[in-house]
Amino acid sequence: MTQMSDARSTISSTYLNVFYSKLRPLDEYVICQTGDYEYTMLVRNVTDLDDVTEYVIYRNSTSTGYEINSYESTWDYDISNEVYVYSNIGYGTMAVLPCHEIMIAWSIIGALCAGALWVMFRGGLFAWRRSTRS
Numbered sequence: 001m002t003q004m005s006d007a008r009s010t011i012s013s014t015y016l017n018v019f020y021s022k023l024r025p026l027d028e029y030v031i032c033q034t035g036d037y038e039y040t041m042l043v044r045n046v047t048d049l050d051d052v053t054e055y056v057i058y059r060n061s062t063s064t065g066y067e068i069n070s071y072e073s074t075w076d077y078d079i080s081n082e083v084y085v086y087s088n089i090g091y092g093t094m095a096v097l098p099c100h101e102i103m104i105a106w107s108i109i110g111a112l113c114a115g116a117l118w119v120m121f122r123g124g125l126f127a128w129r130r131s132t133r134s
Contacts, residue, residue, distance in 0.1 A: 001040050001054065002078040003032040003085065010084060015039050015057050018068060019086075020095065022055055025103050030077050031086040037061050044075050 011033060019031050019041040026046045034040040037059045044052045054073035059066040079085055085092030 001030070001032070001034060001042050001073070001076065003080050004034055004036075004038075005080050009033075011039055011086065015059075015066070016086065016095070018057065018066075019055060020097055022053075022070075023097060025100065028089050029087055030079070030089065030091065032077075032079065032092075033084060042073060042075065042077055049075070 011031065016031065019029070019039075022041070023029060023043065024045065027043050028046060029041055029043045031039065031041040034056070039057045041055045042052060043055065052073045052075045054071045055068060056071070057066050057068045079091055082092050086095065088094045
């Protein structure tokens with residue numbers, strides 16, 4: 001994937017949301033403009049680095065419609081203007097995706113439940129046993 005050398009504008013939020021809907025929680029991604037009216041996203045899962053998918057959105061210059069296609073690809077990209085790139089690998093802008101917010105929320109809930117169980121079984125529930133032994 002090669003970024004269009006004279007990329008002059010940001011990608012529409014409509015197209016970004018279409019790309020983001022294709023992502024899973026452990027995916028790395030790079031999104032950029034690769035041609036006139038063409039935007040591309042490379043996606044690779046952290047657990048299976050050989051599985052790379054390329055999504056390409058083509059839009060007609062005269063209409064508001066678009067077409068999206070997916071292909072098997074390689075994790076190979078050339079970024080010439082980082083200002084107009086969206087990724088979570090250190091280039092350009094990174095969006096906080098809903099799937100990541102859900103993972104963080106469930107992690108916090110799990111940690112709170114584990115802490116409550118530890119307090120209940122280690123500290124509070126068995127306190128009467130410690131006082132009767134002495």
